[in-house]
Amino acid sequence: xxxxxxxxxxxxxxxxxxxxxxxxxxxxxxxxxxxxMTQKMxxxxxxxxxxxxxxxxxxCIARVEPDCxxxxx
Amino acid sequence: MSRKQKKTLLRIIAAALLCIVAALLPLEGVWKALxxxxxxxIIGYDVLRGAALGIIHGQVFxxxxxxxxxxxxxxxxxxxxxxxxxxxxxxxxxxFQSIAVGRSRKSIAALMDIRPDSATVLRxxxxxxxxxxxxxxxxxxxxxxxxxxxxDGIVLEGSSSVDTAALTGESMPVxxxxxxxxxxxxxxxxxxxxxxTESEYAESTVxxxxxxxxxxxxxxxxxxxxxxxxxxxxxxVVVIGALLLAVIPPLFVGDWGKWIERALIFxxxxxxxxxxxxxxxxxxxxxxxxxxxGILIKGANYLEALASVDTVCFDKTGTLTEGRFAVEAxxxxxxxPDDLLDIAAAAESYSSHPLAQSILRxxxxxxxxxxxxxxxxxxxxxxKAEVDGETYYVGNAGLMEKVGADYHxxxxxxxxxxxxxxxxxxxxxxxxxxxxxxxxxxxxxxxxLGVQQTVMLSGDKASVAEHVAxxxxxxxxxxxxxxxxxxxxxxxxxxxxxRLAYVGDGINDAxxxxxxxxxxxxxxxxxxxxxxxxDIVLMDDRPSRLPLAVKLARRTMRIVHENIIFALGVKVLIxxxxxxxxxxxxxxxFGDVGVLILAILNALRCMAASK
Numbered sequence: 001x002x003x004x005x006x007x008x009x010x011x012x013x014x015x016x017x018x019x020x021x022x023x024x025x026x027x028x029x030x031x032x033x034x035x036x037m038t039q040k041m042x043x044x045x046x047x048x049x050x051x052x053x054x055x056x057x058x059x060c061i062a063r064v065e066p067d068c069x070x071x072x073x
Numbered sequence: 074m075s076r077k078q079k080k081t082l083l084r085i086i087a088a089a090l091l092c093i094v095a096a097l098l099p100l101e102g103v104w105k106a107l108x109x110x111x112x113x114x115i116i117g118y119d120v121l122r123g124a125a126l127g128i129i130h131g132q133v134f135x136x137x138x139x140x141x142x143x144x145x146x147x148x149x150x151x152x153x154x155x156x157x158x159x160x161x162x163x164x165x166x167x168x169f170q171s172i173a174v175g176r177s178r179k180s181i182a183a184l185m186d187i188r189p190d191s192a193t194v195l196r197x198x199x200x201x202x203x204x205x206x207x208x209x210x211x212x213x214x215x216x217x218x219x220x221x222x223x224x225d226g227i228v229l230e231g232s233s234s235v236d237t238a239a240l241t242g243e244s245m246p247v248x249x250x251x252x253x254x255x256x257x258x259x260x261x262x263x264x265x266x267x268x269x270t271e272s273e274y275a276e277s278t279v280x281x282x283x284x285x286x287x288x289x290x291x292x293x294x295x296x297x298x299x300x301x302x303x304x305x306x307x308x309x310v311v312v313i314g315a316l317l318l319a320v321i322p323p324l325f326v327g328d329w330g331k332w333i334e335r336a337l338i339f340x341x342x343x344x345x346x347x348x349x350x351x352x353x354x355x356x357x358x359x360x361x362x363x364x365x366x367g368i369l370i371k372g373a374n375y376l377e378a379l380a381s382v383d384t385v386c387f388d389k390t391g392t393l394t395e396g397r398f399a400v401e402a403x404x405x406x407x408x409x410p411d412d413l414l415d416i417a418a419a420a421e422s423y424s425s426h427p428l429a430q431s432i433l434r435x436x437x438x439x440x441x442x443x444x445x446x447x448x449x450x451x452x453x454x455x456x457k458a459e460v461d462g463e464t465y466y467v468g469n470a471g472l473m474e475k476v477g478a479d480y481h482x483x484x485x486x487x488x489x490x491x492x493x494x495x496x497x498x499x500x501x502x503x504x505x506x507x508x509x510x511x512x513x514x515x516x517x518x519x520x521x522l523g524v525q526q527t528v529m530l531s532g533d534k535a536s537v538a539e540h541v542a543x544x545x546x547x548x549x550x551x552x553x554x555x556x557x558x559x560x561x562x563x564x565x566x567x568x569x570x571x572r573l574a575y576v577g578d579g580i581n582d583a584x585x586x587x588x589x590x591x592x593x594x595x596x597x598x599x600x601x602x603x604x605x606x607x608d609i610v611l612m613d614d615r616p617s618r619l620p621l622a623v624k625l626a627r628r629t630m631r632i633v634h635e636n637i638i639f640a641l642g643v644k645v646l647i648x649x650x651x652x653x654x655x656x657x658x659x660x661x662x663f664g665d666v667g668v669l670i671l672a673i674l675n676a677l678r679c680m681a682a683s684k
Contacts, residue, residue, distance in 0.1 A: 066126045
């Protein structure tokens with residue numbers, strides 16, 4: 001499954017790159033991108049673990065930039 | 074400006090004023106430190122907070138943390154004005170970046186503002202205004218003048234002009250009538266249209282285009298990955314450099330304060346922001362600007378590949394030619410050309426064959442069907458028809474041989490339709506697929522741009538294909554190819570090390586489009602297959618869009634490279650001068666923020682799509 005999420009207050013391009021690198025290393029993630037320009041994160045992972053993966057990704061993002069919020073729909 | 078940006082601006086102004094006041098007051102020692110600490114905290118409290126959080130989370134090379142160390146360090150060595158100024162300029166740079174990026178994001182969203190807001194559906198005779206997503210396939214919708222076409226469909230009633238500029242970049246409106254297609258995202262200009270929908274919203278042209286453009290940010294160019302990888306090393310290296318500079322020289326020569334100051338200069342330029350932000354911003358702008366011209370690029374990587382293409386392969390039919398037959402010449406032996414065309418048109422007037430249709434199109438005026446007597450279709454040969462009481466044969470060379478007419482071939486290439494009255498030869502009509510108006514110009518422009526090789530791949534017979542290639546000035550013609558053989562030919566070119574773009578109509582050449590370095594589908598307005606399989610989609614079918622796409626791609630790449638060289642150059646310069654003691658903190662912070670601002674302004678140029 002592939003899904004994209006909107007990010008709020010993603011203020012720095014380098015942080016986006018750091019988040020992307022960190023999320024890609026998470027177990028279960030097949031592919032991930034964090035785009036500073038579109039303020040979006042997209043995650044590709046197997047359906048069974050998808051929710052866990054998203055939770056872990058949200059933590060990664062908070063670690064790199066505490067002010068940045070993920071809009072989970 | 075968002076709320077956060079406004080607040081930051083106020084903090085910047087307040088801190089700047091307080092800094093000036095602090096500099097003017099005749100203070101010394103602790104009082105001076107306190108006077109600068111006030112603006113420092115006003116402008117920097119969030120950076121300090123971010124730095125603390127970063128350290129808790131183990132983010133040692135966090136830019137906020139480094140900025141906090143640099144400024145607190147400056148306080149420690151009693152350089153109070155510098156400390157406050159570094160923080161102030163750092164925030165000015167961040168603020169400017171946030172404004173610029175926000176603006177460009179907005180203006181690109183405006184460029185792509187083709188999303189229809191609502192649709193008027195006719196249900197049980199009543200008009201109902203609904204979300205385009207709630208309209209089912211096959212429903213009837215009303216589109217008033219000035220409204221955006223919400224869904225793809227066929228016109229049931231009415232005629233109008235439709236503006237497709239937002240989709241194709243073509244500013245001439247297109248006329249539509251009953252039975253013709255309208256494409257979602259275009260604007261109805263003049264008349265009321267009643268349209269039967271042919272797609273649901275999610276499958277419509279406009280939804281596909283928007284999805285494509287939004288997803289393009291996910292595919293990153295090689296330069297961009299290079300820069301993010303570089304950034305991952307740059308910061309630690311500079312920070313370690315700072316540590317070494319602060320500790321090692323003073324062990325030998327002493328003077329700790331001087332070396333710590335130099336180390337702090339390193340920390341000020343340790344953020345790779347200018348680089349990391351300007352590259353994706355340039356690509357984003359380049360892709361957005363191109364989409365305004367009806368050139369949809371599915372990712373920065375394809376834009377990068379297009380900029381360096383040296384071989385362009387074309388499909389012939391439908392790409393360089395119209396894919397539609399037209400009468401090229403009428404060569405009578407006895408009659409005048411109009412009369413010969415008239416006889417042929419009369420004889421073919423009931424035929425739906427594409428060749429017959431082209432003769433009918435060339436014939437001016439209606440045909441009086443009462444002139445026609447018995448008409449007989451002779452399979453594989455042509456037509457035998459009674460016109461004005463005489464028997465005519467209209468068809469190929471085989472037909473002429475069969476009726477014993479003394480025919481001859483034409484010096485022109487193409488499909489030849491011979492005509493005879495009984496066995497008396499009257500002449501022939503030459504029918505050809507027409508070249509697109511701007512095809513020759515497109516090939517010429519590509520050459521001028523330095524594309525080394527143009528190749529035409531065609532399923533057509535050699536004589537016809539070579540004729541077309543020659544007319545257009547194409548370097549190499551590979552005729553009589555089956556679709557699978559096209560893939561083989563493209564692979565052979567790739568094996569020779571060509572950086573290859575393939576341009577086709579996307580209908581039956583999906584495998585070749587996928588195989589090429591850059592697959593370009595042309596005339597994709599309304600063709601789902603093409604949008605799926607291509608890397609770059611030209612919304613209309615004019616070949617001259619291709620050199621424009623190459624130009625835009627190269628311009629974007631040039632701006633990207635300019636920014637990389639400029640930003641890196643200035644950073645290295647500051648590092649070297651800083652280490653030698655020739656630059657102070659003021660110089661470092663101006664250099665760093667200045668580079669960021671200039672790189673962003675340069676990147677914004679990508680968006681302005683040149684004609």
